[in-house]
Each structure stands twice: as C-alpha cells, then as structure tokens.
Amino acid sequence: MSYFDAASSLPLHPVARQALLAALDEGWADPGRPHREGRRARMLLDAARESAAEAVGCRPDELHFTPSGTHALHSGVAGALAGRRRVGRRLVVAAVEHSAVLHAAEAHERIGGSVRQVGVDRAGRVDPREFAEAVGAGSTGAGGAGATGGAEGAGAAAGGAAGLACLQSANHEVGTVQPVEEVADACAEAGVPLLVDAAQSLPWGPVPGSWSLLAGSAHKWGGPGGVGLLVVRKGTRFAPQGPVDERESGRAPGFENIPGIVAAAASLRAVRAEADAETARLRELTALIRARVPELVPDAEVVGDPERRLPHLVTFSCLYVDGEALLHALDAAGFSVSSGSSCTSSTLTPSHVLRAMGVLSEGNVRVSLPPGTEEADVERFLQRLPEAVASVRGRVPGVRADAGGAAGGGMTLGGGGGTGGAAGGEVTVDARGKRCPVPVIELAKVVGRLPEGGVVTVLADDEAAALDIPAWCEMTGNTFEGRDGESYRVRRVAGA
Amino acid sequence: MSYFDAASSLPLHPVARQALLAALDEGWADPGRPHREGRRARMLLDAARESAAEAVGCRPDELHFTPSGTHALHSGVAGALAGRRRVGRRLVVAAVEHSAVLHAAEAHERIGGSVRQVGVDRAGRVDPREFAEAVGAGSTGAGGAGATGGAEGAGAAAGGAAGLACLQSANHEVGTVQPVEEVADACAEAGVPLLVDAAQSLPWGPVPGSWSLLAGSAHKWGGPGGVGLLVVRKGTRFAPQGPVDERESGRAPGFENIPGIVAAAASLRAVRAEADAETARLRELTALIRARVPELVPDAEVVGDPERRLPHLVTFSCLYVDGEALLHALDAAGFSVSSGSSCTSSTLTPSHVLRAMGVLSEGNVRVSLPPGTEEADVERFLQRLPEAVASVRGRVPGVRADAGGAAGGGMTLGGGGGTGGAAGGEVTVDARGKRCPVPVIELAKVVGRLPEGGVVTVLADDEAAALDIPAWCEMTGNTFEGRDGESYRVRRVAGA
Structure with missing residues (x-):
C-alpha cells in the first residue's frame, strides 16, 4: 500500500x-x-x-x-x-x-x-x-x-x-x-x-x-x-x-x-531538518511522474507549473475518465491519491482551481508524496497507472454502447480516426442529464467520424462540460467555437 | 502533591x-x-x-x-x-x-x-x-x-x-x-x-x-x-x-x-462506568470539607447549594484574605486549587458568579476533586488549610500598620472586640486606590472600636468592594446601610 x-x-x-x-x-x-x-x-x-x-x-x-x-x-x-x-x-x-x-x-x-x-x-x-x-x-x-x-x-x-x-x-x-x-x-x-x-x-x-x-x-x-x-x-x-476569549491573545478561543x-x-x-534532502529527492520523483504519465497514458495532461512548484506534488488529468472511478481503481491497486475532479467533490462542480486554470478536470489525479517515498514505490505506481486508467475508460457509466457504434475495449477516442459512419458535416450530440466525463466521451466519438471542418454541437447541462469541452479541444487540436447556454460547438481539425 | x-x-x-x-x-x-x-x-x-x-x-x-x-x-x-x-x-x-x-x-x-x-x-x-x-x-x-x-x-x-x-x-x-x-x-x-x-x-x-x-x-x-x-x-x-465548511455537518469547520x-x-x-461509585465517594469527601472548613478557619463561608450540587466540587471564601496569595500558599503546601477571587482574574473584577450570588469573593477557593481522590488527601488539605490562611492574613499587601493601631500576628478582625480607640460614633476610612481585600480589612479594624450603632463610611474604588462589604456585613452581623458611588455605609451591631 x-x-x-x-x-x-x-x-x-x-x-x-x-x-x-x-x-x-x-x-x-x-x-x-x-x-x-x-x-x-x-x-x-x-x-x-x-x-x-x-x-x-x-x-x-x-x-x-x-x-x-x-x-x-x-x-x-x-x-x-x-x-x-x-x-x-x-x-x-x-x-x-x-x-x-x-x-x-x-x-x-x-x-x-x-x-x-x-x-x-x-x-x-x-x-x-x-x-x-x-x-x-x-x-x-x-x-x-x-x-x-x-x-x-x-x-x-x-x-x-x-x-x-x-x-x-x-x-x-x-x-x-x-x-x-x-x-x-x-x-x-x-x-x-x-x-x-x-x-x-x-x-x-x-x-x-x-x-x-x-x-x-x-x-x-x-x-x-x-x-x-x-x-x-x-x-x-x-x-x-466573534465572542471575546482571553486565550491565545484573543485570537483562538477555547482551551x-x-x-x-x-x-x-x-x-x-x-x-525542516530533513527538508533540503527530501526536496531534492522528491522533486526528482515528481519530475519522473510528470515526464512519464503522458507517455504511458494516452490523452493525459500534466497540469501545474513545471518548474515553480512544490517538490512532492504532481497533478494530471485523463480524458474520458470518471475521476472517482479512477481513484477507486488506484485504491484497489494499492495507491491512495486524491482528485480535484468534479466527480469526487460533494458539490458536483469541477475543482475551482482547475477551472480557474482552464485545464481539463476529467479524470484528475493528484499525487503528493510523503517524505521518505522510495523511487520503487513511484515506479510501481507508473507501472499500474495505465491499466487502472484503461479499466476505468472501459466502463464509464452512462455511455451507451448504441450511441454511434464507436468504442469497445481499447478505446482510442479523439485521435485521428477515420470519418466513420457520420452522415454529414454537422452533428448534434445530446448529452443532457449526463455527468462528466460522458459529454466529452460522446463528443470524441463523433468528431473522429466527421470530415475536416465538420462541426459537432454538444448539448450538455453538467457544468463541468464548460471546462472540459474547451480543454479537450486544446488537448486534441480541434477548435472550440463557443458556448451558447447548454450548447457547445466544436469544429474538427484535420489530423487532430 | x-x-x-x-x-x-x-x-x-x-x-x-x-x-x-x-x-x-x-x-x-x-x-x-x-x-x-x-x-x-x-x-x-x-x-x-x-x-x-x-x-x-x-x-x-x-x-x-x-x-x-x-x-x-x-x-x-x-x-x-x-x-x-x-x-x-x-x-x-x-x-x-x-x-x-x-x-x-x-x-x-x-x-x-x-x-x-x-x-x-x-x-x-x-x-x-x-x-x-x-x-x-x-x-x-x-x-x-x-x-x-x-x-x-x-x-x-x-x-x-x-x-x-x-x-x-x-x-x-x-x-x-x-x-x-x-x-x-x-x-x-x-x-x-x-x-x-x-x-x-x-x-x-x-x-x-x-x-x-x-x-x-x-x-x-x-x-x-x-x-x-x-x-x-x-x-x-x-x-x-461564519464561513461555510462541510466538516461536522457544517457545525465545526476545520480538519x-x-x-x-x-x-x-x-x-x-x-x-461513566465509574461515575456512580465515584459520585458517592467524592460527595462524602466534599461534605467533609463543607463541614470542617468553617470550624477550622475563622471568618470562612462555604458557598453554593449544600444539597443540589456536583459531587466533587466545593467552594469557600475567607475574609481578609487575598485570593491569589492564598492560592500560592496552598500551592507551596502541595495543593493545586482554583479561585474565583477578583485578585486572580486577569480582569481585576470579582467572579461574576459570586457577585450574582451576592456572596463574599474575598479569599475564594474552589476545591474540585478528581476521581480517585483519597480521604487521606482531603484530610491533609484540611490540616494544612488553616495555617495557609493564617499566613496570608498575616501579610496582606497594602495594609498600613499605622492605619489605626489594630491587627498584628494573630488577627481577630471583625469579631466582637471592644470599642478601642475610635473617637466618636462616625468614622470614615479612605481605602481608595487599594485592592481587595484591603477595604474590608480596614473596615473590620475600625468597626470593632465603635460603640453600638456607630457608623463607618468606607471609601473604596475597587469594584470588588461592592460585593465584599455587603457580604462581610452579612457574615459578621453588622448592617450594610447602602452605597453611594465609592462610599459605603456600615452600622455596627452590638455583639456582631
């Protein structure tokens, strides 16, 4: 553990x-x-x-x-x-x-x-x-x-x-x-x-x-x-x-x-006595995670400043992943991490931090290493992470298998797939009533089947979509054309 | 200890x-x-x-x-x-x-x-x-x-x-x-x-x-x-x-x-498993203190309800005693007790509890016994208390030896002494600028030297006097005739 x-x-x-x-x-x-x-x-x-x-x-x-x-x-x-x-x-x-x-x-x-x-x-x-x-x-x-x-x-x-x-x-x-x-x-x-x-x-x-x-x-x-x-x-x-109290110079009441x-x-x-040594050590371990996660996990983005950062903390987001499900998968694999994903918060809104940054909130994982963490522990984490992400991507709740024929076991959504079976240059996906990451998953499914310049309109009422759809476009190279209420327009860019 | x-x-x-x-x-x-x-x-x-x-x-x-x-x-x-x-x-x-x-x-x-x-x-x-x-x-x-x-x-x-x-x-x-x-x-x-x-x-x-x-x-x-x-x-x-926080159902913020x-x-x-047995045991010990203190210490008053009371707690006040000095004397004798006396509070006002009760706040001592206290500990306390009180009464700060010739080592103030050297039936004692218990001590010195019906006017600006002068009258049987600003009138009652 x-x-x-x-x-x-x-x-x-x-x-x-x-x-x-x-x-x-x-x-x-x-x-x-x-x-x-x-x-x-x-x-x-x-x-x-x-x-x-x-x-x-x-x-x-x-x-x-x-x-x-x-x-x-x-x-x-x-x-x-x-x-x-x-x-x-x-x-x-x-x-x-x-x-x-x-x-x-x-x-x-x-x-x-x-x-x-x-x-x-x-x-x-x-x-x-x-x-x-x-x-x-x-x-x-x-x-x-x-x-x-x-x-x-x-x-x-x-x-x-x-x-x-x-x-x-x-x-x-x-x-x-x-x-x-x-x-x-x-x-x-x-x-x-x-x-x-x-x-x-x-x-x-x-x-x-x-x-x-x-x-x-x-x-x-x-x-x-x-x-x-x-x-x-x-x-x-x-x-x-608040009420007067004489303890702690009146600044913290109570015994x-x-x-x-x-x-x-x-x-x-x-x-503090160990801080310098641990800073150097943990900084290398988090640098390793920062470098390796995008290589190991498709459609993952490391967020936060690459240089001006805490030594022990690294955060990344994974497209098409329910954050809470990923936490559980990692927990089952023996790793206790945290998440700023909308799906784990009791308020059902995406992390205000990720939102302010304008980065993806889907499948968000925060890894913060305690002093003394060994490189072997981090290596083991990197080894198990891709499998955990894949297992969760394979069973996102609410994604209907009949939504358009895409997906399956080894999803490679959003990448440069063919134009598939989409009928014309303009498609509407109705993801209302569905929680993140479903709207983005449904978007990704149809975009790959459109010709270059084709437009997908996603209807979504989960507030996280306002963050995740533009962030998905930024990650995948497609163009986010704007939002009008619950309607989001995305234009396919060739090779994206 | x-x-x-x-x-x-x-x-x-x-x-x-x-x-x-x-x-x-x-x-x-x-x-x-x-x-x-x-x-x-x-x-x-x-x-x-x-x-x-x-x-x-x-x-x-x-x-x-x-x-x-x-x-x-x-x-x-x-x-x-x-x-x-x-x-x-x-x-x-x-x-x-x-x-x-x-x-x-x-x-x-x-x-x-x-x-x-x-x-x-x-x-x-x-x-x-x-x-x-x-x-x-x-x-x-x-x-x-x-x-x-x-x-x-x-x-x-x-x-x-x-x-x-x-x-x-x-x-x-x-x-x-x-x-x-x-x-x-x-x-x-x-x-x-x-x-x-x-x-x-x-x-x-x-x-x-x-x-x-x-x-x-x-x-x-x-x-x-x-x-x-x-x-x-x-x-x-x-x-x-105050600010919202989700912990403890929003009723206590923070980790x-x-x-x-x-x-x-x-x-x-x-x-709770020990409560019944301890209640019975400690109640007897505090009853012992309640009964013995007035016998052992002259001019002491036990306060609080004699029956409807906590099992482990007893409080008494001692005339002509500086509460803080008494705490130190008891501490030196190996007993840690508390006090509601004005002289120990950082605000320099008498305990609001004693004031609301209208009882003496001078030389106040609260004894609260922890579970497991032995009778021998209480006996030892009762044995050492009179000496501690006497030592403090012998050295109240601010009492001028020239204030009227009274006092000395074994003070018996306030009791039924003779009429002494007081000149007439009306005397004024100026105790302004002096802290409790000085005003009451100076009052006690001159009252004993007045004829029956003689009146002492005490000038005092320590707020504790407003509580202690009437309380002293009640304890000693003299008549408190009223207060006008910093001026208190006390009439001597024969035999008091």
Whole structure:
C-alpha cells in the first residue's frame, strides 16, 4: 500500500509522536492557572510557540495556535478585514486559493464587503503585476510606473487600496508556487496587509517576504490534527471577530490543546531538518511522474507549473475518465491519491482551481508524496497507472454502447480516426442529464467520424462540460467555437 | 502533591491514553477522502460519534465534535439564535453561566440582539419559574396559571418568546446544580430552544429533559484538550454562522482531530462506568470539607447549594484574605486549587458568579476533586488549610500598620472586640486606590472600636468592594446601610 496523499494529511511524524506522549503527562492542565500543573502546561506552550515561531520566521508573540488551519484562515481573514474596516472593505484573493479562504471571502460578502478574485495562467500562477494592481498598489505610490497589466486591471484598481489581500504560498491541488515575495512587496508598498496561506509550503521552508499574516496547519507537516497556526505580524491592524476569549491573545478561543501543539512544533522542526534532502529527492520523483504519465497514458495532461512548484506534488488529468472511478481503481491497486475532479467533490462542480486554470478536470489525479517515498514505490505506481486508467475508460457509466457504434475495449477516442459512419458535416450530440466525463466521451466519438471542418454541437447541462469541452479541444487540436447556454460547438481539425 | 482542580481540567484518563495511541496510527488521514486511509479514519470518527452520542443521550447525527467546549458554546449560541432570527432575538441566560456563554451573549448584543440575565439565589440557583417567565413561557399557553414570580419577571416577559435560552447543568465555580429539567419543560412548552452547558456535569451522567442543544468539553472528563461537542437535536432550527465548511455537518469547520475525538469518546465511556461509585465517594469527601472548613478557619463561608450540587466540587471564601496569595500558599503546601477571587482574574473584577450570588469573593477557593481522590488527601488539605490562611492574613499587601493601631500576628478582625480607640460614633476610612481585600480589612479594624450603632463610611474604588462589604456585613452581623458611588455605609451591631 502506497499513500500518495501527503497534501491532504500526513501520518504523525515519529518525533511528533514522542513529543505528544511526553506532553500528555505534562501538558493537560489549564495554562491559565497559577498552580504548578498550570505553570508546567504554560511552559510547554511557551516553548512550543518559540520553536514554531523560529521555524515560521516570526516573533513568538506574533504566533497564535488555532484549532486548525481552516480556523486560522477564517479568523485571520475576518480579523484583518475588521481591523481595516475604515480603510478599505475590498478583499483581494487569488482565484485558486483554498476553499477555506474563498468561504471566508463569501462570509465577507455576506456582511457587505466586496471581493476581487485575481485569475491565474494555465499553470495556476497569478501575475504579480495584475495582483498588485487589484490590491491598489500603484494607485498610490510611484505614479504611472508599473501596473497596466491585465484587461480587468484598470477597473479593479478603482476604489483605492484593498482592505486585505490573500495569496497562497503554493497551490494545494497542482503544486504551483505563487510569487508571494513580489506580491508582498507590492502590498507593503500599498499599505495593504497580505495574508499568506502557507499550509502546503510550510513543511518545506519559511515564507520569505514582507507578508503581514500567515496561516498553517500541523497535519500537513506530520503534526497531529487539531492544530493550526495564525501569525499576525506586529503593526498589522487586527480586530478578532466573534465572542471575546482571553486565550491565545484573543485570537483562538477555547482551551488550548497543548499536547497537540507541542507535537506540532516538534514535528515542524523535524521535517525542516530533513527538508533540503527530501526536496531534492522528491522533486526528482515528481519530475519522473510528470515526464512519464503522458507517455504511458494516452490523452493525459500534466497540469501545474513545471518548474515553480512544490517538490512532492504532481497533478494530471485523463480524458474520458470518471475521476472517482479512477481513484477507486488506484485504491484497489494499492495507491491512495486524491482528485480535484468534479466527480469526487460533494458539490458536483469541477475543482475551482482547475477551472480557474482552464485545464481539463476529467479524470484528475493528484499525487503528493510523503517524505521518505522510495523511487520503487513511484515506479510501481507508473507501472499500474495505465491499466487502472484503461479499466476505468472501459466502463464509464452512462455511455451507451448504441450511441454511434464507436468504442469497445481499447478505446482510442479523439485521435485521428477515420470519418466513420457520420452522415454529414454537422452533428448534434445530446448529452443532457449526463455527468462528466460522458459529454466529452460522446463528443470524441463523433468528431473522429466527421470530415475536416465538420462541426459537432454538444448539448450538455453538467457544468463541468464548460471546462472540459474547451480543454479537450486544446488537448486534441480541434477548435472550440463557443458556448451558447447548454450548447457547445466544436469544429474538427484535420489530423487532430 | 494533590491536584484539586478537576473542574479546570483533568489528566488524561488511562483509557483515553490507550485509545489515543491506537488512533494516532489509524486516524491521521482525512476522513473525507475515499482512499483506504481516509475510510479508516472515517470509521474511527463514526464509532466515536456513536459512543459519545450514547453517553450524552442523543442520536449520532445530532452530535458534532468541535475544537473545544468554548467553540461549541460560541457556535451553538450563534447558530441557534440565527436559526430563529425571525421568531425572537432575545437571548435568556442565567447570570452564573460560564464566561463563554456570556461572551457569546455580548457578541449577540453587538449585532443588535438583546440579552436577559436571570439572577440566582444566594446558593447560585435560578428559580425555574422566574427563568421560564424570562423565556416567555406562560405568555403563550396556560393563561395566567403560573409566572408572576420575580420582581423583574413581568417586564422581561414582554416581547414574546425568546430566541434562545441558556442554562448550565451545574455551576463551574460553586457546583450548584440547576433545575434544567423543569426549565427545559417550560422552554419546550413555550417553543423556545434551550441550550445546556453541560461541561461540568457530563462526566457524572447525561442531562435529562427536553433540551434542544447541549455543549461539553472533553478535558473535563479525562479526554484530551482540543475536543468539545455540540449536540443539536433534530427539529431545532440552526443556521451555522461564519464561513461555510462541510466538516461536522457544517457545525465545526476545520480538519477533524480524530485521535483526540476517539480518546474523548473512550474516556467519557470510562468515567461513566465509574461515575456512580465515584459520585458517592467524592460527595462524602466534599461534605467533609463543607463541614470542617468553617470550624477550622475563622471568618470562612462555604458557598453554593449544600444539597443540589456536583459531587466533587466545593467552594469557600475567607475574609481578609487575598485570593491569589492564598492560592500560592496552598500551592507551596502541595495543593493545586482554583479561585474565583477578583485578585486572580486577569480582569481585576470579582467572579461574576459570586457577585450574582451576592456572596463574599474575598479569599475564594474552589476545591474540585478528581476521581480517585483519597480521604487521606482531603484530610491533609484540611490540616494544612488553616495555617495557609493564617499566613496570608498575616501579610496582606497594602495594609498600613499605622492605619489605626489594630491587627498584628494573630488577627481577630471583625469579631466582637471592644470599642478601642475610635473617637466618636462616625468614622470614615479612605481605602481608595487599594485592592481587595484591603477595604474590608480596614473596615473590620475600625468597626470593632465603635460603640453600638456607630457608623463607618468606607471609601473604596475597587469594584470588588461592592460585593465584599455587603457580604462581610452579612457574615459578621453588622448592617450594610447602602452605597453611594465609592462610599459605603456600615452600622455596627452590638455583639456582631
């Protein structure tokens, strides 16, 4: 069994386990009490705070332990926005932020604030100039020097400086590293605090630059569940929301989980000690996956920035594959991976990250290697993957065998097949009521049978089609001619 | 060393420790993922939920694990009030609720809601009729039958049914058990949900009655820190506040702390198995303390209901004693206890619980015995207590030896001393700028030297004086004649 879902959660690091056991005996009392058990608990808490602060690169009194990374993001966004309520109520976020940030943004909108999402390129990366412009940098400061970037830029800068900007250090689904340092500089110049969601990158190193707030989550670095951290740098205006509580400087209510905190701090220190060596090693293993998957699996696309990326994470999508079915096939083959595919999400919409990138969401697989993963494990994965994909492609639910005579065991859909039995230059495929990847599969079946320049109109009401049909065209070289409601037009290109 | 602060936090129960260790290996993955590690974590979470629900007396799908008891109370109050926003925006709470409830009430006021605090008797208990009336029970339903109770009652019932009522199952500072079942019936009849803070009583048994919401905290029953629970019974309107999150049915955002949850559930089951035997045993030990403290310590008062009380908790106050100094003296003598005294609180105001009860807050000590406490430990405590109190009484900071010639090593203040050197029938003591217990000590010094009917005017700006001067009069038999700003009038009663 190989666990390749480190970006979701890691097993407890052995050092964390030892620290936890010790702290269970010493750290159970209320650190707010003056008796000796309370003082002992307080000492453990203080020591953990110092250790974590050193790893993060901040002062101990700037670091607050929270019950989760999600809690840190929720309370960090709300507190920073409330602290600057009179300055600006616009929240700027990257479109590919973790859902915890996007949900905090929705909550901000519900109380009357505004939110500006900054898009990303096909690799999932924000343009630092566009981001800076959205924040309001350049509208004050050096007149006319920078900032005429994206099409939406000019309009967004209107309204003065933002209340808060949020940018992840690296993306959790595709591993792309964001230009945090540049953006932080621009934010600092504009006087806008930047909150960095560092959940995915914190195990690998501190976040450089002049950010104002930072959030992290211990179970991503081998610490236990139930521990997050929120850093609020001195000088950052911050007004905690919700009921008052005196614990963690008023920034995380409730009795402190000291054994968990102690274990989290110990684990962060331990993974950092191994970070350089593991970065080099895992980067090679993920490079191997990036290179080999497109060779091994027909109609697969590796997504995310090929260079500016997390060392341990690689994501790819496979055409004509139901993502959930592929996860199950890989699980049965002994590999635990994750997916941003629409078909596994409880909301039945495609991953907002893949959508913002404009890449295929079908048959999406995220491989995130835990420290210590061996090359042999990765080789075994690459060996079993093609078979898993083929098995799923062979049994996509809802594909009718009578839909046009195509397919069969070894499907080679979408490739350069002949013109087959299609009657004329214009065909309509009705895939309404069918979930991804069926619309694309039905599209692929008929395109191959059209003459060059022939047009397929796909009727589809699954929102994922809006992402997957254009992405399929981009991958296969056919032309996407546009969408009108539930109707998508695709023109065949010869040799595609 | 004897740890007598169980009501703050308990060491991890051995059963919880075992469960935690096992769950560290099995429960670290994301229970929302479909791979086998995720499914294994989900199974542990589901089993813990079933076990906890059985102990609480609810359905598993009504019980949500939260990061703390405080979090459960904050989100429970906010969610229940938001769910009934259109019905009623009045929140009714007992004046002696835990600060987490009172802080949630303040937050409700900040967003435009109203709060009605229902007072308690000198034992710390609410009158169920008065509480029901404040909730609005009786304003609908059986016309004119009940409800003419307290002085504030009639006015408070105006405005129809409340949005939510909160009543603790038992008080955390004095151990008084509240009439939850009666109040729950009245609330149910009025159609108002009742949220029960069961943090202190849950180790001893389920909360009976038709309550709608319930909160608890695992570290109070030998579970780990970082785990609380919120029960929302089916049919209770509930609208979670803050950013959306899909975990724990949307009622507790953030990655679940599954090892902690598993340990918490195991511990609750374990303490319940021992609850009957421990209840009987500890009840005798606390009865011993209740009976002996007033005999052993001059000018000490045991507070809280003598019968309707938690088995393991007893609280007393000692005149002329600085609470913090007494805690340190007891700590040095090997006993870890707690205090609701003004002098130990970071806010420098007396415990709101003692204030609501109208009892002395000076030199307050809460003894809460962990399961397994031996009679010999309690005997040792009773043996050392008088010496600890005497040592602190001998060195109260800020008492000037020149203030009137009284005192010395073995102070017998406030008792029936002679008329001493006081000049006339009216004396003013200026204790402004001095913190408790100094104002009462200076009062006691001069009263003894006045003739019967003589009056002392105490000038004091420490808010605790407003509680302690009347309480001192009640204890010593002198007459409290009233307060005018910072001026308090006390008349000497002969023999007092």
